Amino acid sequence: MSGRSTRLIHHPYQPPESFAAPQPGIYKASTIYFQTAQALRASDWKDKTGYTYGLHGTPTTFLLEERLSELEGGVQCLLVPSGLSAIATVNQALLKSGDEVLIPDNCYGPSKALAQGELQNWGITHHIYNPMDPADLERRIGPKTRLVWLEAAGSVTMEFPNLLELVRLCKQTGVTCALDNTWGAGLAFEPFALEPDLAVDITTHALTKYPSGGGDVLMGSISTQDPALHLKLKLSHMRLGLGVGGNDVEAILRSLPTIELRYRAQDQAARALAKWCQNRSEVLQVLHPALPGSPGHEHWRVVCGRKDLAAGLFSVVLSSSFSQDQVDAFCNSLKLFKMGYSWGGPVSLVVPYQLQTMREVWPQHLQRGHVLRFSTGFENVQDLQADLDQAFNLAFR
Numbered sequence: 001m002s003g004r005s006t007r008l009i010h011h012p013y014q015p016p017e018s019f020a021a022p023q024p025g026i027y028k029a030s031t032i033y034f035q036t037a038q039a040l041r042a043s044d045w046k047d048k049t050g051y052t053y054g055l056h057g058t059p060t061t062f063l064l065e066e067r068l069s070e071l072e073g074g075v076q077c078l079l080v081p082s083g084l085s086a087i088a089t090v091n092q093a094l095l096k097s098g099d100e101v102l103i104p105d106n107c108y109g110p111s112k113a114l115a116q117g118e119l120q121n122w123g124i125t126h127h128i129y130n131p132m133d134p135a136d137l138e139r140r141i142g143p144k145t146r147l148v149w150l151e152a153a154g155s156v157t158m159e160f161p162n163l164l165e166l167v168r169l170c171k172q173t174g175v176t177c178a179l180d181n182t183w184g185a186g187l188a189f190e191p192f193a194l195e196p197d198l199a200v201d202i203t204t205h206a207l208t209k210y211p212s213g214g215g216d217v218l219m220g221s222i223s224t225q226d227p228a229l230h231l232k233l234k235l236s237h238m239r240l241g242l243g244v245g246g247n248d249v250e251a252i253l254r255s256l257p258t259i260e261l262r263y264r265a266q267d268q269a270a271r272a273l274a275k276w277c278q279n280r281s282e283v284l285q286v287l288h289p290a291l292p293g294s295p296g297h298e299h300w301r302v303v304c305g306r307k308d309l310a311a312g313l314f315s316v317v318l319s320s321s322f323s324q325d326q327v328d329a330f331c332n333s334l335k336l337f338k339m340g341y342s343w344g345g346p347v348s349l350v351v352p353y354q355l356q357t358m359r360e361v362w363p364q365h366l367q368r369g370h371v372l373r374f375s376t377g378f379e380n381v382q383d384l385q386a387d388l389d390q391a392f393n394l395a396f397r
């Protein structure tokens, strides 16, 4: 080989094997080499026995999938570019024209938008059910229902549903149920072992939140226990061309060992602040499923009570006698709490919501007012409380 560029590309040096360190080596590839033409023809991308193309897996993505299976209590796992794309992939894999999907009213908002947009355009109908009323779900499950989405606790309003009853209804009617497990993160409860004989069929997880922990990566996962269901999802995943980058996977692999410590720390901070908010005259209602009196607290106790864990999130309903300007002034006055979407990262966040635009009906268990959602980062809790205090005093004098 006379050309320098050829020698550079086909360099013979190989580092010695048996390198071992706390973090795994990171592999990045679109192209993956085959040793022989026969090996290329014989290769199969459907399992983890080998490699075919970067889109179908590298040692790095296989590693994260296996570790996430451990976290979720599933058996198989697929990685997708975002939490929302995990939801979309499940819908695309399991639904076809003429089918119907049921979605809880307090689901992650864009999941509804997807149902009203693409799913509707493809002839897939959806109905919204009241997650706090299992009888409502029971009424709505019909002959065309192919998929029921579950979320515990619900987005923004944090009510914990009677998850066991909802899953039981799906099992009794033979409808596949998928849980958006981002809130529980595989830590607060075990969706694949709710009871000895009770499990959801699929979990999706926005790895963007706790598994990343940095507020700097977007990724999602889809976990299952049934090989046939996994294969169905994997076929769609392949045909849709969904893949994730090695650098992003590395970021999640690096954060994953500390997920439980971070989850517990943010849980404690959120509960302390939520309890403090209960004593503020400006606050009509504090929404946090682990607090007695919060909507769905008794269901949280059944499912999460043993571990006594909750995500570091809570919402408050502020009196509707306050103007939107005052509520905005409160948000704008916060210094440590930044305003922005997502959670699970190092920085505490607040989001003001217009709940009336997000729900079919104003939930019965909720006071009418302005809804703010807080998520706790890793700042000192006293500092966060002082930040809330100064903003309350400034905006609602």
Ligand SMILES: *Cc1c(COP(=O)(O)O)cnc(C)c1O
Pocket: 081, 082, 083, 084, 085, 108, 155, 180, 182, 183, 206, 207, 208, 209, 218, 219, 220, 342
């Ligand atoms: C954030 C979130 C998602 C979406 O995750 P992205 O990675 O931001 O697309 C889905 N479901 C829940 C419950 C979430 O909180």
